[in-house]
Amino acid sequence: MIAIRDFTRSSSFRVGVLLTTLACIAIVLIVYFWRLTSSDLFISESNAAVNAKTNALITLHEKLGIEAVIASIRSDNLPPDASNASSQGGVFNNLRSFIALSKDGQIVAGNLSSVPLVLERHKGASFDTAEIVITRENSNSRKILHQALMRETRLGEYELYVGRGIDDLYSAQWFGKTFSWIIVILLCTLSVLSFAIAVYVVNRINRMSQTADKIIKTGSLEERLEIDSNWDDLSSLSFVFNQMLDTIESSVNNIKSVTDSIAHDLRTPLSRLRNTLEKIEDDELRNETTQEADNLLNMFNSLLRISGLETTNKKEGFCSTDARAIVEDVVDLYHPLAEERNIQLSSNLDDVTMLADPNLLFQAVANVLDNAIKYSNENSMVTVQLTTTPKHIVIAVNDAGIGVGEHEIINLERRFYRADGSRTSKGNGLGLSLVSAIVKLHDGQTWFVHDPLMKGHGLGVVFCFPK
Numbered sequence: 001m002i003a004i005r006d007f008t009r010s011s012s013f014r015v016g017v018l019l020t021t022l023a024c025i026a027i028v029l030i031v032y033f034w035r036l037t038s039s040d041l042f043i044s045e046s047n048a049a050v051n052a053k054t055n056a057l058i059t060l061h062e063k064l065g066i067e068a069v070i071a072s073i074r075s076d077n078l079p080p081d082a083s084n085a086s087s088q089g090g091v092f093n094n095l096r097s098f099i100a101l102s103k104d105g106q107i108v109a110g111n112l113s114s115v116p117l118v119l120e121r122h123k124g125a126s127f128d129t130a131e132i133v134i135t136r137e138n139s140n141s142r143k144i145l146h147q148a149l150m151r152e153t154r155l156g157e158y159e160l161y162v163g164r165g166i167d168d169l170y171s172a173q174w175f176g177k178t179f180s181w182i183i184v185i186l187l188c189t190l191s192v193l194s195f196a197i198a199v200y201v202v203n204r205i206n207r208m209s210q211t212a213d214k215i216i217k218t219g220s221l222e223e224r225l226e227i228d229s230n231w232d233d234l235s236s237l238s239f240v241f242n243q244m245l246d247t248i249e250s251s252v253n254n255i256k257s258v259t260d261s262i263a264h265d266l267r268t269p270l271s272r273l274r275n276t277l278e279k280i281e282d283d284e285l286r287n288e289t290t291q292e293a294d295n296l297l298n299m300f301n302s303l304l305r306i307s308g309l310e311t312t313n314k315k316e317g318f319c320s321t322d323a324r325a326i327v328e329d330v331v332d333l334y335h336p337l338a339e340e341r342n343i344q345l346s347s348n349l350d351d352v353t354m355l356a357d358p359n360l361l362f363q364a365v366a367n368v369l370d371n372a373i374k375y376s377n378e379n380s381m382v383t384v385q386l387t388t389t390p391k392h393i394v395i396a397v398n399d400a401g402i403g404v405g406e407h408e409i410i411n412l413e414r415r416f417y418r419a420d421g422s423r424t425s426k427g428n429g430l431g432l433s434l435v436s437a438i439v440k441l442h443d444g445q446t447w448f449v450h451d452p453l454m455k456g457h458g459l460g461v462v463f464c465f466p467k
Contacts (some may be wrong), residue, residue, distance in 0.1 A: 002076045019194040023187040028182045033176065035309065042172075046164050047127045047149050052098065054151045061155045071102055073109040096168065098134055100161045108158065109358060111137045115155045116150065129166070204234040208241065214405045221249035228416045317357035326358055326394065327386050330365045334373055349386040354393050354465060356442055360426055364438040368397045368461045376401035391467055398452035398460040409448045432461075439463050 050095040055202040100110030117133040150163030274293040280286040338345035385396045413436040452460030
């Protein structure tokens, strides 16, 4: 099982990046809108309209006189249904705009009933504004324009006032800026949250994957997922996963308990049966029956030994061990058997010291080497290697024997499993199971290699221990 080591390849990360990208695009658009509202574009257009109207009336006064100006102002301020022409009176026929022509303080023409009263003037970089009080024509109610554009121009004996209230534009500008900042903050929060959720999901999935991977590699069902929250679905899934592990562990332990009890209970009757078989007078029959009894006893002893290694995890025999000396002893032990069968047994051993149980390590290497010689033909080859890498210690036993099919390699560590090519030879199918239990006790891993010596057949068994 492989965890999501490359974070960028996870679907959660990609969803988080997509949401973050969309949020960033939205932020760019909002910032553009904010820049647009804070650039005084609309206020500048209103100021340009005021100046254009004023300049048009000044030009009209210069060419046609004051009467033409009065007529033009009165025409602009007729009710919309007075005439079709006046209904198109422009931007000044609305409540925000005003225009007035006065003489000696009295309104002659326009949409005001009195001269605008300036309360305060405001200097600006591009245009000036003022706080003024106006009274609409045919109305006694006074209106205060806190922000207004107004141009005052002298036309002979007359005073021209052209202006526009821009309070609503300032309000819209303030609302646009405020709304933009709120949206930007929300989108930034969304981006951070989406990325954080992606990281959280991937980390939780990695923890689940690593726990499952550790259970598969070590065979230990005692591992559990850490649950540090209860608000999300992954925590609920972790809780269910732990419950499933509890049930599996209980079932496996019950099965092991039954198997161990049977092996333990039958070992004593078998021992008594063997002692009884020793009394048979027929030598050939006595040897055959006692050998079968010994095979059964060895099988039950191996089962109990494997069970003890897998369940108790005893490490009291561990010490600093010269691995080269252990492997050399095994090779020396099997040299006579190899020579007897005309098998070339060679070794290449590095000086290695490791923390191990010497007796168990010896037994593991001996079991594998015994199988290599047993299932090798005459004039074949068996090699034993002990090497180191920066992080691991590797013991490899390779042969050019009958080997096993590639489809059978996955089953070699199962109890009582025997490959098709080995069914005619003696054995109970527990040797590699015992070897696997010993290697796991040393926190190592067992690997099987098809045709390691490139002869077209054969099997390689590799032990990989951490330094």
